[in-house]
Amino acid sequence: MTDLWLISVPLDKASLISVEKLKRTIAKKNLASCCRFSIPELKVRFCITYSIRGCMREVMEQSDDKVLENALANGGESDSLSVFCSSVDLMSYVTKFQWDKAKYPTTLPLSSLADIINKAELRSRVLAYNSVKTSLQSFDHKTHGSLQTCSLNDIVRREDLVVSEYLTTLLVLVSRGSYLQWERTYESLSQFVVPRSSRKLLEDGEGGLFAVTLFKRAVCEFKANAQDSKFSVREYSFDVEEKRQQEKKHVILMCTSPPQGIFVRWLKVNFSEVFVAWIHLKALRVFVESVLRYGLPVNYQALLLQSDKKRSKKLREELSSLFMHLDPTATVSLDIPGICQQEYSSVICFHVNTNLLELS
Numbered sequence: 492m493t494d495l496w497l498i499s500v501p502l503d504k505a506s507l508i509s510v511e512k513l514k515r516t517i518a519k520k521n522l523a524s525c526c527r528f529s530i531p532e533l534k535v536r537f538c539i540t541y542s543i544r545g546c547m548r549e550v551m552e553q554s555d556d557k558v559l560e561n562a563l564a565n566g567g568e569s570d571s572l573s574v575f576c577s578s579v580d581l582m583s584y585v586t587k588f589q590w591d592k593a594k595y596p597t598t599l600p601l602s603s604l605a606d607i608i609n610k611a612e613l614r615s616r617v618l619a620y621n622s623v624k625t626s627l628q629s630f631d632h633k634t635h636g637s638l639q640t641c642s643l644n645d646i647v648r649r650e651d652l653v654v655s656e657y658l659t660t661l662l663v664l665v666s667r668g669s670y671l672q673w674e675r676t677y678e679s680l681s682q683f684v685v686p687r688s689s690r691k692l693l694e695d696g697e698g699g700l701f702a703v704t705l706f707k708r709a710v711c712e713f714k715a716n717a718q719d720s721k722f723s724v725r726e727y728s729f730d731v732e733e734k735r736q737q738e739k740k741h742v743i744l745m746c747t748s749p750p751q752g753i754f755v756r757w758l759k760v761n762f763s764e765v766f767v768a769w770i771h772l773k774a775l776r777v778f779v780e781s782v783l784r785y786g787l788p789v790n791y792q793a794l795l796l797q798s799d800k801k802r803s804k805k806l807r808e809e810l811s812s813l814f815m816h817l818d819p820t821a822t823v824s825l826d827i828p829g830i831c832q833q834e835y836s837s838v839i840c841f842h843v844n845t846n847l848l849e850l851s
Contacts, residue, residue, distance in 0.1 A: 494803045495843035496796040501785040509813040522806045523798035530774045531590045531597045608772045638700050646693050653704045664723040666698040680716040683709035780839050814838035
């Protein structure tokens with residue numbers, strides 16, 4: 492599995508010498524490959540440093556890396572991931588990254604860029620994903636759920652219901668262990684129940700669905716007494732048009748793909764945009780941290796290191812050793828608000844999580 496690391500170093504003489512040493516070391520020890528990561532000079536003024544810090548807190552939220560995971564939530568299988576990856580060459584996009592100035596204008600303040608990337612792009616797609624997921628779950632509950640939640644359009648026929656000026660039919664859920672009690676007592680739940688009108692329409696592992704006919708004037712009384720006896724009355728009205736639409740949706744779904752196929756198609760369409768926004772957010776994070784760590788005027792270079800996961804620990808050790816001069820206190824345990832000790836090092840270094848991706 493490939494590991495990607497974004498690092499940022501200032502353009503002073505000592506750091507440039509360390510960069511050359513790093514390139515020679517990783518090539519000699521086969522630790523990683525190295526390339527420039529192009530980040531434009533974004534809009535920043537000394538007088539708005541406080542705003543930059545607020546922006547940094549927002550773009551450095553731990554939940555940011557979860558956005559991509561959420562978008563891939565139901566695409567964990569390797570065959571599905573290969574479909575997503577086909578929509579954009581992930582490795583080429585990262586190694587040849589160019590800031591999309593049309594979509595994310597560099598003339599905007601940092602806080603505005605963070606809002607566009609993090610809220611308008613990533614969060615809107617997460618909301619859209621959740622909407623698709625909720626719709627599918629709702630449809631699945633209606634078609635394959637228990638008798639308490641599933642749609643009854645495929646179960647109840649018009650001839651199962653008696654509906655007239657004075658009579659109506661109620662559908663009652665009875666647990667398996669209460670069948671005998673139901674048969675003995677349903678006629679006594681109201682004096683206006685039609686004798687011997689109980690019919691079992693369907694049953695599952697939990698219980699059965701019974702139809703019973705009674706006078707309309709006794710519906711409220713029957714429901715109250717049924718509830719006291721631990722019988723549940725399901726509200727239902729036979730709708731021909733709704734049943735037709737339900738059957739149509741079911742046929743389309745079963746003919747095109749299994750239910751999870753809906754997620755696969757949705758993710759295939761949206762994955763590229765999510766990934767692009769995610770990498771822009773990483774670039775913004777590197778820029779903000781570089782300004783805060785190295786100061787103004789902006790004078791740094793960003794590098795992308797591509798390593799094998801097994802060699803990542805050794806790579807981090809080399810980075811800490813070569814760039815110790817940037818912050819000798821990095822090896823000392825410090826209490827830095829909002830940042831865990833293991834996340835802080837002498838050189839700016841951010842991990843690009845590829846755990847969910849099958850990179851080729």
